[in-house]
Amino acid sequence: MTSDAIAVRVPRRSAAHDLRAVKVVLHREMLRFLNDRTRMISMLIQPVLWLFVMGTGLGTLVSGAIPGLDFRTFMYPGMISMTVIMTAMFSAGSIVWDREFGFLREMLVAPVSRTSIVVGKCLGGAVVATAQGIVILALAGAVGVPYDPVLMLTLLGEMFLAAFTITAFGVMMAARMKNMQSFFGLMQVAIMPMMFLSGAMFPLANLPSWLHVLTTVNPLTYAVDPMRQAVFGSLHVAPQVDAMLNPGVSWFGAKLSIGLELGLVTAIGAVLLGVAVAQFRRAD
Numbered sequence: 001m002t003s004d005a006i007a008v009r010v011p012r013r014s015a016a017h018d019l020r021a022v023k024v025v026l027h028r029e030m031l032r033f034l035n036d037r038t039r040m041i042s043m044l045i046q047p048v049l050w051l052f053v054m055g056t057g058l059g060t061l062v063s064g065a066i067p068g069l070d071f072r073t074f075m076y077p078g079m080i081s082m083t084v085i086m087t088a089m090f091s092a093g094s095i096v097w098d099r100e101f102g103f104l105r106e107m108l109v110a111p112v113s114r115t116s117i118v119v120g121k122c123l124g125g126a127v128v129a130t131a132q133g134i135v136i137l138a139l140a141g142a143v144g145v146p147y148d149p150v151l152m153l154t155l156l157g158e159m160f161l162a163a164f165t166i167t168a169f170g171v172m173m174a175a176r177m178k179n180m181q182s183f184f185g186l187m188q189v190a191i192m193p194m195m196f197l198s199g200a201m202f203p204l205a206n207l208p209s210w211l212h213v214l215t216t217v218n219p220l221t222y223a224v225d226p227m228r229q230a231v232f233g234s235l236h237v238a239p240q241v242d243a244m245l246n247p248g249v250s251w252f253g254a255k256l257s258i259g260l261e262l263g264l265v266t267a268i269g270a271v272l273l274g275v276a277v278a279q280f281r282r283a284d
């Protein structure tokens with residue numbers, strides 16, 4: 001008795017297969033987000049509380065120092081950043097969840113490059129975080145920010161860039177982690193100090209030298225500042241108020257341009273994406 005061997009044909013890897021893999025991973029991230037109402041709501045509560053509760057409270061203390069401007073207007077770009085960053089990190093953390101339940105192994109043995117899996121995950125996290133940030137954009141009028149189409153589109157693009165970079169950072173961290181507790185513990189240690197030192201909640205002008213150095217070396221500073229520059233560019237405020245609340249980022253006394261700041265965020269995102277891909281190639 002003889003048996004005929006059944007040939008198994010594995011599709012050859014190609015750019016089309018990799019692009020389809022990117023699309024599938026991105027689509028899965030969006031479906032996961034849309035089906036998790038609790039996550040959608042919880043990711044919005046914190047920035048809204050900071051903006052309307054803490055922003056209003058602090059505004060009563062500094063109202064005399066910033067005539068003609070609501071302090072919540074100053075905090076608004078920072079709250080957009082907080083929403084985008086937290087959502088992006090949670091999207092990246094789903095990798096650890098997939099590893100715990102075995103789905104990640106199925107993706108890694110698929111006949112597609114691991115680069116496409118990482119790119120799809122980063123794009124998915126960026127799209128989800130940007131969609132969440134649109135809700136905060138809708139609150140612009142409540143804090144004195146005009147609904148200028150150019151401003152909204154500018155903030156939308158800057159949100160996506162920041163979200164992609166942060167998701168790449170989260171994917172890099174999650175690539176080798178085995179459980180969610182470790183990931184979220186590390187996320188708190190890494191993200192919260194970076195968020196507080198980005199200028200999201202306080203102006204970057206007249207800082208002590210040690211704090212100025214920390215804000216300058218913080219990558220998130222270069223994601224928050226372009227959003228604030230865009231918001232203040234659409235407002236009519238006194239020059240002294242603008243100099244106090246929107247001084248920009250300076251290196252050795254020279255103010256950086258918005259283009260350079262966005263270029264730095266892009267470069268950091270590309271480096272983090274490359275490291276994340278390398279981590280995945282070594283993953284089991």
